[in-house]
Amino acid sequence: MESSELAQRLLDFVRRPEYRPMKPRMIARRLGLEDEAAAELKKVIKQLAARGQLRYGAGHLVYWVPPGPRPHHIVGVFRRTEAGHGFVRPQETSQDGRGAGDIFIPYEKTSDASTGDTVAVRLLPSRGALGPRGEVVEVLRRETHRFVGTYTDSAGGPMVQIDGNLFTAPIQVGDPGPRRLQSGDKVVVEMVRFPTPWRWGEGVVVEVLGPPGKPGVDTLMILREFDLPERFAEDALEEARRQAEAFDDSDLGGRLDLTGLTTITIDPADARDYDDAVSLERLERGHWRLGVHIADVAHFVKPGTPLDREARHRATSVYLPDRVVPMLPETISNALASLQPHKLRYTKTVFLEFTEEGVPVHMEVHRSAIRSHKRLAYDEVDAFFAEPEPWRRRWGAGLCDLLLQMRDLARRLRRRRAAHGMLEMHIPEVQVDLDRQGRVTGAHVVPHTESRKMIEEFMVAANQAVAEWLHRRGILFLRRVHRPPSLFKLKALREFVAELRLPNAGGSLEGRGWLQQLLDRTAGRPEEQAVHFAVLRAMQRAVYSPEEEGHYALATDCYCHFTSPIRRYPDLTVHRLVDEVLAGRKPRTDPTELLVLGDHCSQREQRAEAAERELTRLKLLAYFSSRIGEEMDAVITGVEPFGMFVQGLRLPAEGLIHIDSLTDDYYRFDRAGHTLTGYRHGNTYRLGDVVRVAVAHVDLDRRELDFRLVERAKSDKARPQRPEIPRRHRRRPGR
Incomplete structure (x- = not known):
């Protein structure tokens, strides 16, 4: 087959609407190419990539480059923060798993993007060492058009405040019509116009779920929020x-x-x-x-x-x-x-x-x-x-x-x-x-x-x-595919382990042997929980794919x-x-x-x-809303510059200990060690540590739980053999 003919077949194939990026060998199989032609295909892909008609992505996947005036836009998933600005995580990463990092989107540049939307971003000139900045130029795909929130009828007209921190301002919903609505009712809103920094969002109430304390309303909220079907056709x-x-x-x-x-x-x-x-x-x-x-x-x-x-x-x-x-x-x-x-x-x-x-x-x-x-x-x-x-x-x-x-x-x-x-x-x-x-x-x-x-x-x-x-x-x-952790995450894991000063914490990052030795070596030690949490954070999520990439955890x-x-x-x-x-x-x-x-x-x-x-979170928030001040043992599941996330050992409720509530010292954040360390007294709080906390604040509408630190757990009696947190797998592990 002539190279020009093969190139045209290849372009016709990747331009199909249903095409998903795949590796050259998969393309060769799809085109029915034998060994010699399959080898020629790789050369053709490189030639077309050099002309800008194709490009290689992460994992050596082949992408089609559509013609047009927007070659410098970056596609990624948008996430809005409580303060209103956002971040976009690019869909592609480099071979070491690092990628370019999240792109900061100033509030006034977020357009009408909502958390979870797939967006196109244009990069803006960086300011100092704050990392990449950009602006949303187009929303390519909406995560959802329906949201659950709380209805209020105020002087400004009917409004719905969407649950969580997806939107900073309430959504105008107009006249609810014949529906019998009362302020405080939980409702489902279909978004007609998404809010921007310059205008209110508009929607319409499509379903009334009922008052928040009524039995079953919390489950209905989650069914609607995640678009889970209740009935079969x-x-x-x-x-x-x-x-x-x-x-x-x-x-x-x-x-x-x-x-x-x-x-x-x-x-x-x-x-x-x-x-x-x-x-x-x-x-x-x-x-x-x-x-x-x-x-x-x-x-x-x-x-x-x-x-x-x-x-x-x-x-x-x-x-x-x-x-x-x-x-x-x-x-x-x-x-x-x-x-x-x-x-x-x-x-x-x-x-x-x-x-x-x-x-x-x-x-x-x-x-x-x-x-x-x-x-x-x-x-x-x-x-x-x-x-x-x-x-x-x-x-x-x-x-x-x-x-x-x-x-x-x-x-x-x-x-x-x-x-x-x-x-x-x-x-x-x-x-x-x-x-x-x-x-x-x-x-x-x-x-x-x-x-x-x-x-x-x-x-x-x-x-x-x-x-x-x-x-x-x-x-x-x-296949059930579990890809190896990226070299970038493994290096970060080894840096974290080095901070623990474990014996023989080095080793090659190329094989899984170092990881298993690390898990075995820390079994039963005080550092066990910290290491297990760090290893879990380094792992990729298992997915379904026809690609022959193996299952890392099962070897x-x-x-x-x-x-x-x-x-x-x-x-x-x-x-x-x-x-x-x-x-x-x-x-x-x-x-x-x-x-x-x-x-x-x-x-x-x-x-x-x-x-x-x-839904588990909603039910636990309702449980703790009447138990302000109740104490429990918890394990630190995340450390950030603004505080620590902890999860209860007896009840799997996750909340935040804000750094402002740590009044005994001024604390510095160490990203490599996943720690907060006091400047004066040297108190250190690390990923996996067990601490004693008390419920400080519950916000059911924003779905937030705040704890205050009481003390570090005094003995290993408070420390379970394994951190008692919910498994991320289904009820039949490993199946």
Whole structure:
């Protein structure tokens, strides 16, 4: 192929509206180029980049440069501060992860941008060493047009003050019409004209949620704020009902009959959807045969159907403190697909054979049917592991011996993963306890117990095995990608560790070995919490992508999510590919479509986590609003020039200790060490330290919680083995 012809094909491809930046090898695959032409493609990309028609971005991604008079604009995400000015974080960073840094946007240059909007910025002349400055010249994409706020009817007319600090001034909403509104009511506003430094914002009230103290209003606020769907479309519900009517639990449908195999489910006690079951057999030569049986959601949710449309749009189930927003209707998620005990259920089964030491030697994938023999809860299994004999009389010797064998295998698998470089960080999840009105009554720790570790190991093994099975067949699929931390962040981490004066704190930053040694070396030491927080800050967020970039924390080059198709759409797409392969067909996958789908699923996952955090925050703010002065132990989760962020150990409420409230000294901020240190007395407060705080101020509308420092925790009794903060992962860690 001539270079000019290849260049034109390439330009036609990258100019498509659906094109997303990708690496040259992905472009070559998408264009169907063989080895020689693929090598030529790289030369053509460089030539076009030299002409200004293409450019390379972070990670060697290829971007199209549209023609026009605005080549110097920077695209990024805008964030407004409480004072009114803003910052824009550029979408691209350099190879070391540093990037150009946030761009400061003076208040009068923010235009009508709102927090979360994607904007185009023109750089302005810098003033001294304050860093880059700019002005917003265009809002490219709105994060949202709907906001939740408090309605007031004042002399200036009806207004809504948007919750939080998104907008410095209230929004004019005009006559609410026939709606019965009272000052103080929580409402949903559709923005008609976003505010600027020179004019008021205008909106219209589209929904009245009710007074803020009314039970359920806080949950409605979060559902609207994050645009979480409450109901399924009627055609999706009707299709789910048809699936239920058509399902025949006496028909195996040509599947492998595993109904005689002893399979069990182990889940939280309050779980309603059981999407995985496990089995274990001992083979000749001491080998193990682990069976991981996953609900066959793909049998009920076909591509292009109303059910698929809903599942794809939602992409994940959302677990709020007082309700679940499911990805699929309950007819599917809690009935047809759920692996309920003693009921015939369709599954995808992964059989994994291990040597006695836990080395994988063989795997098989089947379309199967099972009958779960027993539903167990994590707490029950942990109680059995602690004291087996009473449970033997209750469950019988067969089930008890099976559980002990499963624990034995899981421990061996875990030791092997640790030896291969898996990063071992487990921070217990703290869940708030609610009464029937949805009000906080307390909280409890969900520890990372033996039973949870066991199921996690089996799910990770199945996920990795399926990913490698698809990869060997040359199939493109949505991977679970966890990219390595940038060299810039690792250097910052090592500087922080050096400030702690730990022995042997040096080491190469190129591999994960230094990180794991650091975690192991600080286990049980006073510095443990500080190091764990610093390592977490250095890590990147795991995402979904077809790119072959591996999973850094799990120390594997090939990983996907397969084990939870009831609640995660990426798992469902992997199940469909497995069906195609088992049917003898080569799946057709479009790299660009997979990139777009991966971005969508990653964003939905992040939205779900943010919604859960924000509703928990709202409920905790309401709880503490009547408890001003109450004291608690807390861990420092962030150190900034203006103060320290802390999070309670008993209740996971995060708030600020403002530096102005530290009246015993004048404090200086050390960015490298994440510390505030007093000039006169030398008192130092560091990331991960445990301190005693008291509730000082609660602002429910601005969603702010201020603490005052009482004292540093006096003994290790106040220091938990791990900082008791909510896990950022879903309830089934590692799956």
